[in-house]
Amino acid sequence: MSVIFIVLPLALVLAAFAVWAFIWAVRTGQMDDTQTPGVRLLLDDDDAEVRRPVAPDDDAPTPSS
Amino acid sequence: MKARAQLTMAPDPSTTLPRSEGVEGVACAHCSLPVPRGMFREGEDAQYCCESCRAVAEMIRGCGLDAFYRLREATGGTEDARPASRAGRAFEELDADSFRELYCTEEPDGMRSCELQLEGVHCAACVWLVERLPELTRGVLSARLELGRALVRLRWNPEQTTLSEIARRLDGFGYIAHPARAAGARAARRLEDRRALIRIGVAGACMGNVMLVSIALYAGLFEGIEDSVRMLFHWVSVLVGILAIAWPGSVFFRGALASARRGAWHLDQPIALGLSVGAVTGLINAVRGSDDIYFDSLTMLVFLLLIGRWARVRHQRGAVDSVELLYAFTPRMVRVVEGEDRRSVPVESVVPGSLVAVEPGESIPVDGVVCDGSSSVDASILTGEAAPVRVETGASVTAGAVNIASPIVVRAEAIGAETRVGQIMRTIERLASGPTPIIGAADRLAGWFVGTVLLLSGACFGVWLHAGLEVAASHAIALLIITCPCALALSTPLATTVAIGRAARRGLLVKGGDALESLAGGGVMFLDKTGTVTVGRFALRDWTGDEALRPLVGALETRSKHPIARALATDDEMPVDDIEERPGLGITGIVDGQRLALGSPALMQHLGVEIPDWATEASDQAAASGRTPVLIGVEERVEALAELGDELKSDAPETVRALAERGWDVRLLSGDAPGVVADTARRLDLDAANSLGGVSPEQKLDVIDSVASGATRVMVGDGVNDAAALARADVGIGVRGGAEACLSASDVYISADGLGPLLTLVDGAKRTVRSIRLNLGVSLAYNSVAAVLAFAGLVSPLLGAVLMPLSSITVVALSVRARTFQEADS
Numbered sequence: 044m045s046v047i048f049i050v051l052p053l054a055l056v057l058a059a060f061a062v063w064a065f066i067w068a069v070r071t072g073q074m075d076d077t078q079t080p081g082v083r084l085l086l087d088d089d090d091a092e093v094r095r096p097v098a099p100d101d102d103a104p105t106p107s108s
Numbered sequence: 109m110k111a112r113a114q115l116t117m118a119p120d121p122s123t124t125l126p127r128s129e130g131v132e133g134v135a136c137a138h139c140s141l142p143v144p145r146g147m148f149r150e151g152e153d154a155q156y157c158c159e160s161c162r163a164v165a166e167m168i169r170g171c172g173l174d175a176f177y178r179l180r181e182a183t184g185g186t187e188d189a190r191p192a193s194r195a196g197r198a199f200e201e202l203d204a205d206s207f208r209e210l211y212c213t214e215e216p217d218g219m220r221s222c223e224l225q226l227e228g229v230h231c232a233a234c235v236w237l238v239e240r241l242p243e244l245t246r247g248v249l250s251a252r253l254e255l256g257r258a259l260v261r262l263r264w265n266p267e268q269t270t271l272s273e274i275a276r277r278l279d280g281f282g283y284i285a286h287p288a289r290a291a292g293a294r295a296a297r298r299l300e301d302r303r304a305l306i307r308i309g310v311a312g313a314c315m316g317n318v319m320l321v322s323i324a325l326y327a328g329l330f331e332g333i334e335d336s337v338r339m340l341f342h343w344v345s346v347l348v349g350i351l352a353i354a355w356p357g358s359v360f361f362r363g364a365l366a367s368a369r370r371g372a373w374h375l376d377q378p379i380a381l382g383l384s385v386g387a388v389t390g391l392i393n394a395v396r397g398s399d400d401i402y403f404d405s406l407t408m409l410v411f412l413l414l415i416g417r418w419a420r421v422r423h424q425r426g427a428v429d430s431v432e433l434l435y436a437f438t439p440r441m442v443r444v445v446e447g448e449d450r451r452s453v454p455v456e457s458v459v460p461g462s463l464v465a466v467e468p469g470e471s472i473p474v475d476g477v478v479c480d481g482s483s484s485v486d487a488s489i490l491t492g493e494a495a496p497v498r499v500e501t502g503a504s505v506t507a508g509a510v511n512i513a514s515p516i517v518v519r520a521e522a523i524g525a526e527t528r529v530g531q532i533m534r535t536i537e538r539l540a541s542g543p544t545p546i547i548g549a550a551d552r553l554a555g556w557f558v559g560t561v562l563l564l565s566g567a568c569f570g571v572w573l574h575a576g577l578e579v580a581a582s583h584a585i586a587l588l589i590i591t592c593p594c595a596l597a598l599s600t601p602l603a604t605t606v607a608i609g610r611a612a613r614r615g616l617l618v619k620g621g622d623a624l625e626s627l628a629g630g631g632v633m634f635l636d637k638t639g640t641v642t643v644g645r646f647a648l649r650d651w652t653g654d655e656a657l658r659p660l661v662g663a664l665e666t667r668s669k670h671p672i673a674r675a676l677a678t679d680d681e682m683p684v685d686d687i688e689e690r691p692g693l694g695i696t697g698i699v700d701g702q703r704l705a706l707g708s709p710a711l712m713q714h715l716g717v718e719i720p721d722w723a724t725e726a727s728d729q730a731a732a733s734g735r736t737p738v739l740i741g742v743e744e745r746v747e748a749l750a751e752l753g754d755e756l757k758s759d760a761p762e763t764v765r766a767l768a769e770r771g772w773d774v775r776l777l778s779g780d781a782p783g784v785v786a787d788t789a790r791r792l793d794l795d796a797a798n799s800l801g802g803v804s805p806e807q808k809l810d811v812i813d814s815v816a817s818g819a820t821r822v823m824v825g826d827g828v829n830d831a832a833a834l835a836r837a838d839v840g841i842g843v844r845g846g847a848e849a850c851l852s853a854s855d856v857y858i859s860a861d862g863l864g865p866l867l868t869l870v871d872g873a874k875r876t877v878r879s880i881r882l883n884l885g886v887s888l889a890y891n892s893v894a895a896v897l898a899f900a901g902l903v904s905p906l907l908g909a910v911l912m913p914l915s916s917i918t919v920v921a922l923s924v925r926a927r928t929f930q931e932a933d934s
Contacts, residue, residue, distance in 0.1 A: 045334070045336075045337060047337055047340065048340060051321075051340065051341075051344060054317075055317065055344065055348070058313055058316075058317055061313065062309065062310055062313045065306070065309045065313075066306050066309065066310075069302045069305050069306050069309070070302060070306075072298075072302075074302070074305055075298055075301070075302070076254045076255075076256065078254075078255045078256045079235055079252075079253060079254050079255040079256070082183060082232035082235055082255065083235055083239075085183065086179060086232070086233075086235065086236040
């Protein structure tokens with residue numbers, strides 16, 4: 044008997060596993076937002092030396108020159 | 109000090125911006141709109157088109173977040189940037205207990221989370237900026253922004269910060285936060301999206317596997333193949349193929365049944381017919397051991413069609429989103445006055461007769477009558493008129509209008525859906541969810557198609573009857589399968605999807621192919637005035653006199669809430685004494701030891717300030733050209749003149765002329781005063797008789813309806829007062845700088861600057877329709893050839909497997925090659 048009788052069902056089982064993994068990913072919400080994660084990847088976190096404004100309510104910085 | 113130092117260190121964004129037209133040849137460093145001459149500040153690196161942009165940009169720089177501008181340019185978001193808008197409110201309603209119960213989730217570890225909808229989100233750099241929140245505000249644990257829906261998911265520690273503080277921080281960056289309502293609808297839609305994705309994934313996997321097996325089978329046809337292996341391959345194709353048709357493919361059967369029940373034709377019907385005949389025949393042939401199984405073609409059909417459908421659904425989404433944003437225009441939390449007490453309650457719990465307190469800067473939450481206090485309100489949301497309206501005790505106010513000057517108490521008469529703005533929203537909701545007036549060209553062909561194919565296969569059966577029942581049946585079935593309208597079903601969505609993608613790169617966001625189809629021919633085009641053909645903001649246009657006075661004027665106007673003041677305010681912290689606002693006249697005060705009076709000639713006369721002749725002349729001239737002059741009196745004499753106004757977009761006259769040449773009947777339709785509208789029409793060379801001013805949002809619907817049906821009715825606008833009209837017109841076009849709710853109620857949103865992109869859109873639409881027709885022609889031609897071959901008894905599964913994808917590939921290639929929005933550069 045040709046080896047194909049074992050390999051082909053095996054391939055189908057593997058494919059079924061991949062499909063199951065995909066369905067799991069979709070159901071757990073990993074594909075809900077297909078836009079933002081793509082751009083988030085491009086943004087470096089350490090691009091800025093963040094300075095926390097002095098007073099939290101101080102919305103507009105006050106140039107006093 | 110801090111902000112200024114930062115400014116000199118920052119790379120100069122104005123040199124890196126792509127567009128620099130405008131009065132001074134300078135573009136706003138924040139939104140890249142032209143900088144009006146009045147806003148130009150000598151010697152500064154960064155110039156801004158308005159004070160909001162300046163404030164937001166200085167805030168961003170002040171926090172060390174200059175990288176926002178670099179990122180925005182790198183990710184191509186600069187094109188979509190809009191002028192910054194800030195609510196300037198305290199957002200304390202977000203901290204109320206009742207708000208927390210409705211919208212926030214308490215987590216077991218004491219942290220809180222909540223979703224807020226942000227106005228002003230437009231590009232990838234916004235994701236970066238918003239997600240810096242945890243570093244900027246103590247107590248924010250995480251902030252995740254979903255770009256597509258402008259929804260930010262926040263987690264914070266309630267002991268260290270409050271939601272209102274977070275909202276104020278976002279406001280400082282130019283993102284106005286609204287509570288995200290309709291959580292139920294969002295969840296339902298998310299589930300629907302997930303199901304569609306799963307269907308595509310399963311169909312794709314099935315197609316791939318069947319294809320592999322089929323290639324082996326076809327190789328076997330030429331090279332020879334063992335019978336047992338052939339049988340194995342057959343049964344694998346049958347199994348996987350039937351799985352693909354029964355699971356992801358079931359949507360076509362459901363669609364076909366649903367429209368059959370309604371008695372309508374739909375392209376799902378011939379598809380379902382082809383799929384079911386193919387599956388049954390394939391199964392029977394597999395049992396009989398014959399080679400005629402079609403599952404490779406069928407699985408591919410299912411996969412390609414699902415992708416086409418996904419593309420279409422994604423583009424139709426905007427209409428649903430619009431309604432959510434619209435509700436954000438009226439506050440969710442209101443302060444009810446009970447005796448001496450003021451309680452924050454959700455707007456749903458307000459009953460007619462309740463007294464509601466509205467602070468300056470807040471939106472009025474209900475329709476009602478002012479029963480305490482007097483103020484001015486900006487009702488542009490409903491009327492489109494930029495100038496504020498004075499309200500005294502006893503005056504009626506509508507929900508959505510913004511209270512500008514001083515606190516008022518309103519006795520509620522209508523709440524929520526009963527308010528005028530609520531009714532407009534319901535109209536939009538109804539119009540957006542209703543059936544599209546134009547049925548896709550492919551669907552129109554569907555009925556005709558089913559009939560012809562059935563007739564043909566019957567004829568084929570009859571012709572071959574002489575060769576025996578079995579041969580005749582097999583030829584007739586082969587005809588049914590091979591003419592399954594895959595290419596036909598793909599032709600329209602593909603051509604439009606490609607065109608929509610290209611249009612998006614040119615700053616034209618088109619939500620559905622229907623819009624392109626309608627725009628291809630001529631018709632009646634209504635243009636809103638404020639913000640559409642004009643720049644849409646009250647800004648300093650010109651300054652005559654002593655430049656040194658400007659910071660002093662700015663300091664005084666900063667103390668005023670009047671919208672005219674906002675155009676002149678500078679946020680400068682200069683000591684100002686003795687401020688007196690005189691409603692309808694202007695404002696006076698002592699700045700830097702000098703007594704300033706800003707306002708109308710009447711104010712100057714009242715104060716005994718001398719008006720020199722040049723000022724009278726210039727102010728009359730300004731008034732004649734539709735601008736608002738503000739005289740600036742210093743001590744005893746008028747020393748300078750500021751001209752405020754809203755000017756025509758530079759390319760408006762040219763665009764209007766070109767549209768007329770292309771067969772469009774262009775008219776103005778505006779809520780602004782009829783005189784101003786007539787003046788604008790004259791400057792645009794339009795027939796003043798057809799240009800209507802002073803039209804309410806409800807009347808706009810009537811005006812659009814009054815145009816004879818048959819002509820395509822297009823509405824171009826930017827305000828919420830246009831939103832219902834945008835939804836009612838055959839095609840609604842929202843323009844850059846408009847309110848987001850209106851933009852999402854429209855079919856097309858122009859994010860590029862100016863009015864010129866309208867032309868690109870109209871021309872591109874024409875080419876797209878031509879490309880759709882070509883696609884339809886090709887797929888119909890393919891089907892005719894296939895039918896002839898089937899008649900001749902020449903169709904084998906191999907020929908089917910070559911012909912069916914070939915037709916689809918031809919349509920794909922034609923769609924991609926079509927120069928719909930490409931050559932519009934010329």
